[in-house]
Amino acid sequence: MSRFVQSKTWVQRASVPTRIVAVVATVALVALVVWLVAPTDAGAATAVPAAASGPKSCPPGSDQGVTKDKVTLAVTIINISGGALTNETVGVAPAAQQKKQWQLMADNINKNGGVACRKLALDFFDVNPIDPAQAQQACLDIAASKPFAAMDTGSLTAVGAADCIPAQKIPLFTNGLKLAQYKKYFPYYLGPVQAQGFAIGMQAFKDKGYFSKAKGFKKLGVLIESCTSPDEQRAALRKVVPDNQVTTIDLGCNPSPPASVYEQAVLNFKQDGVSHVTEINAGGETAAFSKVAAQQGFKPQYVLADGSFGPKTSGQASPDAQNFDGAINVTEAAYGEENTPGFTPTGGTAKCNKIWAAAGLPPVYKQPAAYGGVVCGFEWLAQAVLNNVPKLQRSAVIKGYPKITALDVSYPNGPVTYPSAPGDVATNGRLSWRTQKFVASCQCWQVDDPTWHPSSAG
Secondary structure: OOOOOOOHHHHHHOOHHHHHHHHHHHHHHHHHHOOOOOOOEOOOOOOOOOOOOOOOOOOOOOOOOEOOOEEEEEEEEEOOEEOOEEOHHHOOOOHHHHHHHHHHHHHHHHHOOOEOOEEEEEEEEEEOOOOHHHHHHHHHHHHHHOOOEEEOOOOOHHHOOOOHHHHOOOOEEOOOOOHHHHHHOOOOEEOOEOOOHHHHHHHHHHHOOOOOHHHOOOOEEEEEOHHHOOHHHHHHHHOOOOHHHEEEEEOOOOOOOOHHHHHHHHHHHHHOOOOEEEEEOOOOOHHHHHHHHHHOOOOOEEEEEEEOOOOOOOOOOOOOHHHHOOOEEEEOOOOOHHHOOOOOOOHHHHHHHHHHHHOOOOOHHHOHHHHHHHHHHHHHHHHHHHHOOOOOOHHHHHHHHHHOOOOOOOOOOOOEEOOOOOOOOOOEOEEEEEEEEEEOOOOEEEEEEEEEEEOOOO
16 A cells, blocks of 8 residues: 555455555554644654543533443454464554553543543454454444444454444544545544545655756656556646656556566666656555665665555565665654654653553554554544533534644654544544655664654645
C-alpha cells in the first residue's frame, strides 16, 4: 500500500506475509486517530493542551451497551493463526498482551474520571486477518453482542469485513475505508481521514522543490502494482508532475516480482533519463528495486509518499543501504523519531509510556508495531469523544468530535486538524506531514525535518 493499500483485490492476491505487513501498517495508521491537534514542532515536547479527563457535564440518555454506571465498547484483537504464521513471527504483540494493554488503559481511564461519568468496559473479539471468513464472523459476533461502540485496529477493514457493524447502527472507530462507505453508513463509521498519503506526499515534494531543476530533477520513475487500481494516485500525481515527465513501470500483480522485472525497470529508467523514483501501491518494492539498481550502477533520488515509514529497513525486504542512502519519505506518522539522536518525545508519548512503565512494560518505541501508542490513541479518543457527546446515544457519537478542543498524541501518531463540525462523514480532517530520511550508517529512517506541515493536497 504505499503502506496503506486497502484494496480487497490486493489483500486476496498478496502473499500471506505481505497481507500481515499491511495489517500491521494499518494498525499504525489507525493510531492517527489521536488527533485534533494543531501542527507543532514535534522535536520538542508538545505544548498542545490535553483534553480534560472528565466531561464538563454528564451526558444524558441511554442506549444498548450503556447502564447508569458503565459503557461497553467492543475491541478487535489481532490473533494470527495460519500454519507457521503467528503474531510473533510477523511482528505483532501476542493476543493476550494486546488484551492486557487495552485493559490497563481502560483501568487508567477509569481512575481518571471514566467516560461520560461511567466506567469504561471492554469486550474483546479475536480476529485472524489472514482468514477473511473468520474476520467476517468476528464482525457478526461483535454486532450481535450489542456494544455501544466498537474499535478496530485494522484487522477487519484490511479484509473488507467491517461493514456489518455500522450496518447495525453501531459506531465503529476504524480507518482505511472508502468515502462511499462513510457516507453509506453515516454516522456510524468514525475514523481519522480518508487515506491520502500519496497525494499529500507528492504535493509535499513539489512544495519543497524536489521536482525542480535546482534539486536535480529530470524525470520521475514510478513503480506500480497494477492489481491495486492506482488511478486515484495517478490523478494526484498529474497535479504536480506532468505525464511527459513520468516513466511508469508496472510490476504486475505479483507481491514478489522476479529480479528480471526490476532489471528491466532500471534499464527503462536509465534510457528515459529518470532522476527520481517513487512507487504507487507497490508495497515497499523500492527496497527490492534499490538492490538491483545498485548492481547496475543506478542511484536515483528516492522520493516516497506512503504515509507511514517506507520500506522495511531490516531482513530480506530491506533496501540496499548505500543505494538508498538519502531517500526521503513524506510521512503522516511519527516513525523515524525513535532513531533520531536528540529527539524529545511528545508529552503524549511520555504520558503513554508512564502507563506502560507502571505495569512493567517497555515504552512504545520498543513495543511491536508501537502497539501501546495505538492503544493509548484509541482509548483517549473514545474518552474525549464520549465525554463531549450531547447525549449518550449511538447516533449522537459523531457530535462529540467538534467539542474536543485538543488532544495530545503519542508515538506513532501524527497530528490531524479538524474543522469545528463534521460534515456527512467524520473524516473531513486534514493530515499533517513531515519528512524522514534513510541513513545508511544506521540502516534506518531518521526525522529529517521535525516540523509538522499542514497538508495542501486535495
